[in-house]
Amino acid sequence: MTEDKELRYDPATIEEKWQQRWAADPGLYAAEPATSSKPKYYVLEMLPYPSGQLHMGHVRNYSIGDALARHMWMRGYNVLHPMGWDAFGLPAENAALKNNTPPRQWTLANIAAMKRQMQRLGLGYDWATEVATCLPDYYRWNQWFFLRMVEKGLVYRKKSKVNWCPECATVLANEQVVNGCCWRHEDTLVEQRDLEQWFLRITAYAQELLDGLENLDGWPEKVRTMQRNWIGRSQGTEVDFGVEGGIEKIRVFTTRVDTIFGATSVQLAPEHPLVAAFAAADPRLKASVGELIEEQRKAREAGDLGVIEKHGVPTGRFALNPYNGERVPIWVANYILMDYGTGAIMSVPAHDERDFEFATKYGIEIRQVIKPVQEEDGAKLLPFCSEDGVLINSGEYNGLTCAQAQKLLQESAARQGFGEARVIFRLKDWGVSRQRYWGTPIPMIHCEKDGLVPVPDDQLPVLLPDTIQITQQGGSPLSRVPEFVHTTCPRCGAPARRETDTMDTFVDSSWYFYRYTDARNSSLPFDPATAQYWFPIDQYIGGVEHAILHLIYSRFWTRMMRDLGLVKNDEPARRLFTQGMVIKDGAKMSKSKGNVVSPDDMVARYGADATRMYALFAAPPDRDLDWQEDGVAGVSRFLGRVWRLAHAFEARAIEGRGGSVAAGNPAELKLLRKLHQTIAKITHDFEGRWHFNTCVAAIMELVNEIQNADPQLASGEVSAPVVRELLTTLVLLLAPFAPFLAAELWEQLGGHGSVLRAPWPQCDPALAREDEIEIPVQINGKLVTLVTVAAGSENKTMEAAALADEKVRARTAGKTVAKIIVVPGRAVNLVVK
RNA sequence: GCGGAAGUGGUGAAAUGGCAAACACACCAGCCUUAGGAGCUGGCGCCCAAAAGGCUUGCGGGUUCAAGUCCCGCCUUCCGCACCA
CATH class of the missing domain: 3.10.20.590 (Ubiquitin-like (UB roll))
Structure with missing residues (x-):
């Protein structure tokens, strides 16, 4: 092949040209209405936070989704492939402080910059359905949903613990607490404070969210397991212990009521209300409890520093076992959590590891009440925690199996009114209050006479005031905007105050994908019929870091909307794909490690096609990807080979138009066979395996083979129609991975219309078959x-x-x-x- | 500690239980030259001077005619969860 100036592959020129063409043709990537005769396909990538810069993780995520969307378009589907911006959140306020730029302005500028980057990458989104969650058009529906949930009893207010930085005088999110200190004031210890917070009753759906996981077989098992653990269903019994010399009861939760005759103490969480009552009359106890609370707080802040040493103090009071009247000491211990179960347990050292450890340390009696079915010699006997045993030392229950005893003991407790069977969940209600400016205002009004009054629908949206000075002062920034705060009570008309907390940004991302289906609707969040057409999402693609929060909130929100009659589906997404991380030199890219690769840089050096294709080629999509710039250069060289190959035989390909394609000699047969084998391989991968790395490799093999046949192509041994077939099909196969080059070559080879609407090639098995x-x-x-x-x-x-x-x-x-x-x-x- | 994923050349990786290392990167040798981040040809797991041959998918067992792939045990790495009663 001769080298020629005009034949040099120049991605910058090609990509610039097609970017402009595509921008001028917004219908190209637009979905057809629900009346379309084509089958629908909704492919969605998680929307980014508009930081102002795409990172390689985004490039990978969107390259996967875009390849799939383009393939489905070519397969004749009605494809919905939208994009938007998760545009509320604290960074905008920090930027405002730092640069004195209003959050709104900063955010919108970032959105514009990132949108340019996406367009430069050639990502095929329908920008007509673009959503930015910080715009009133969007967040008014957050408020609308909030009001609907108020009506349904799914919203309540309660005091709750929050991270509080005394220096900033504001609430911090958990992720803003670093080693127990404020991220902006490294020497300032974060306090736990009780604040009135708004909660959404996600626990009302706990069982359903758990059950729904069973049918989500299009989701990775890993994600389902994580959600199962997060929901943390636990089946057991609640039992009331009496307090000696008092009328109070201590309600404990246990999964092992069969061991209750082995309970040799009752343990209370340091923050249990009864502890405060006991301590009121006992200054020494009060001091000890204070220590226990402090230990728990530290452990909570330390996060993963591990399990703290068990520590407790006796209260000097005694509890009465309701089954046999036995008197056992009441302790307070730092390993009992107030926010799980009832905040109190019965301690059975013989059959619980933690209780065993505690009892050993403090010399509390260890009484065996379960005998293992199989006694192992030599093995340490206690604690014996399995349920594979029979009861001993348990009065009338002796000899029963654990399961039998649990049932009878529950029945007995229920009959006598001191307990019952219970299911509890680890999942807690969703605290959505944020004392921040840049979020959705919570649409409630505080009236002295009427209390908490919802903002009427016709007064939505409650607009976020634009003119605000962001400062480091404490409390909700909105509380310092008088014209926002002062209003009148919708019920009595008297002067009243608006709620000044804003919503957690996870509210925004819990339902954004519904808005895409009807993004400009001004009377409802979306049209239910349109949503029914598009939902569930056929393929959702994103990072596994959202396995719990975003994906569980979304599943909750969908069910909540279902119960409002807005949608019919229970689950938002049929299939979920979690791509691997992009790493460099064995570590996650981060500014502090200085190993960040900028997508702009890659695109400028090698072009968008090469950057995207490398992101797909370097590893299977679900695995971590090690970014190696030499690899991008390699893909760029490969695309250059395709370019030169197409140009070397462009004239012959055009000459071959309309001719019949047949394998008339061994050279033609060999090439057509390889071509059809490649079609089969790539088609198969799009149908589920998604090993796009081997798809790209297969295309490389095909190109190598065509290139090796260069003399036969040039001599005419391979007929013009076959040359045409080879080159045009190659371009079609390349189209999902390198859309710019494919569009350019499609045009140069005289293809009809846009390559995006050209039919995906069909494998002819007879041709693909080796003889x-x-x-x-x-x-x-x-x-x-x-x-x-x-x-x-x-x-x-x-x-x-x-x-x-x-x-x-x-x-x-x-x-x-x-x-x-x-x-x-x-x-x-x-x-x- | 519990749960999950992974361990294959110098590197990224490939391989429905049936030829281990496809496709690339890097490297080596050569050619070409308009000297480019270009192109072309060839080589490239390990042992052996070479050939012949032998060895090789973290380690140790097993199943099988046949194991990178299935089973059991162990080691290492990464990711979740972690006093949840």
């Missing part, structure tokens, strides 16, 4: 030689060919062939003695 195959011959499982037989040969033929081989004969001479295994079309193995 001769090489099969391995093994002796006792070890490879000896390869023999060539006709494809589809009988076992007998394969066996004969193997036995006729010289090497085989040499090695079997004088020995007995005991057995011959023929794997049809695959292998022959001789068992020789």
